[in-house]
Structure formats: structure tokens, C-alpha cells
Amino acid sequence: MxxxxxxxxxxxxxxxxxxxxxxxxxxxxxxxxxxxGLCLVNAMHITSSVFINDDESGLHRDFSVWLEKLAPxxxxxxxxxxxxxxxxxxxxxxxxMGREAVVAVTQGKLDLGPWEQxxxxxFDGQRKKRVLIKIIGE
Numbered sequence: 001m002x003x004x005x006x007x008x009x010x011x012x013x014x015x016x017x018x019x020x021x022x023x024x025x026x027x028x029x030x031x032x033x034x035x036x037g038l039c040l041v042n043a044m045h046i047t048s049s050v051f052i053n054d055d056e057s058g059l060h061r062d063f064s065v066w067l068e069k070l071a072p073x074x075x076x077x078x079x080x081x082x083x084x085x086x087x088x089x090x091x092x093x094x095x096x097m098g099r100e101a102v103v104a105v106t107q108g109k110l111d112l113g114p115w116e117q118x119x120x121x122x123f124d125g126q127r128k129k130r131v132l133i134k135i136i137g138e
Contacts, residue, residue, distance in 0.1 A: 001037075001136060001137065001138060002032070002033075002034060002136070002137065002138060003134065003136045004028065004031070004032035004034065004134070004135045005133070005134050005135075006028045006031075006132075006133045007044075007130045007131065007132055007133070008021060008024055008120075008130065008131040008133065009128060009129070009130050009131075010048075010120060010122065010125075010129050010130070010131070011125070011126070011127060011128045011129070012125035012126065014125055014126070015122075015123070015124060015125050016123055016125065017121075017122040017125055018060045018063065018064075018119050018120070018121055019119060019120045019122070020055050020117050020118070020119055021041070021050075021119065021131065022110070022112075022117045022118045024133075025039065025110065025118055025133055026109075026110060028133045029105060029108070029109070029110060029135055032135045034108070034136070034137040035105070035108040035137070035138065036105060036107070036137050036138055037104075037105045037135060037136050037137015037138060038102055038103070038104060038105060038136055038137060039102070039105050039110060039133065039134070039135045040100060040102050040132070040133070040134040040135075040136075041100060041101045041102075041103070041118055041131060041133055042099060042100040042131065042132040042134070043094070043100065043120065043121075043129075043131055044130045044131060044132050045130070046091055046094060047087055047090035047093075047123050048094060048120065048121060048122050048123060048124070048129050049093070049094045049097035049098055049099065049119075049120070049121035049122075049123070050098065050099065050100050050101050050118065050119065050120055050121070050131060051097050051098045051101060051118075051119055051121060052101045052103070052112070052116050052117065052118055052119070053116070053117070053119060054115045055115075055117040055119075063097075063121075067093045067096060067097070067123075070092070070096060071088075071089040071093050071096070073089045074089070087123075089123070090123035093121075094121070094123055097121050101118055103118070105135065105137055
């Protein structure tokens with residue numbers, strides 16, 4: 001069994017962002033030469049997320065509205081923010097959207113369903129963060 005590791009780095013200009021990272025993951029899979037196995041894509045920061053869904057702008061706006069209802073921004077709303085932070089909502093949003101995605105690799109391609117794409121979700125941006133891509137297989 002072989003493995004390949006790569007990191008993507010992000011520094012979004014806005015506090016919130018959804019970025020389609022499927023092309024970058026596919027590029028790393030191609031470079032790995034692995035034809036059968038698994039691909040893990042993992043947000044390496046506690047206020048960002050990796051998830052799989054449709055690349056449709058209306059859905060992304062719906063995610064943003066829904067997440068803001070579930071975990072609204074506000075310094076005075078959370079115990080965590082009493083420590084001097086202002087990003088408790090981002091921690092909660094990450095928990096809701098998830099930490100990672102695992103995708104099967106079949107015949108050298110990501111085995112995604114129709115319309116499925118891999119996304120990086122940023123909930124406390126404007127600073128450097130990374131995503132791990134770990135591909136294992138043969």
C-alpha cells in the first residue's frame with residue numbers, strides 16, 4: 001500500500017467562504033498515481049470545515065443563512081468569547097458542517113456521486129489555514 005500527503009493553504013479575504021476544492025484534490029490524486037483506495041480531505045483548523053455537496057450558489061446562500069440561524073455571530077452570546085475570542089460561532093458552524101470528507105478512489109478517479117463536489121468551508125477567515133489531503137491505496 002502507498003500513501004501520498006499534500007496540504008492546501010487558504011487565507012480567505014472574508015470571514016465566511018465556501019470554496020470548491022475538488023480540482024485541487026483531483027490534481028493531488030493524479031500526482032499520487034494511486035488507482036484504488038481512499039482519499040481523506042481534512043480541515044486542519046477548528047473553525048473551518050470540509051464537506052461534500054452540490055456546487056450551486058443558491059444552496060451555498062442557504063447554508064450561510066441556516067448556519068447563522070443555528071450559530072449566530074455575536075461576542076456576547078457565548079461563554080467561549082469571554083476568553084477574549086470572538087469566534088465561538090465559527091466553532092459551532094464547523095461542528096455542524098463537519099471536519100472531513102472521505103472519498104473512494106476507483107480507477108484513479110474520485111468516486112463521487114452525481115453533482116457531488118468537495119468544499120472547504122471557512123467560518124473565521126482572514127488568516128492562514130490548511131487542509132490535509134491524504135490518499136492511501138495502490
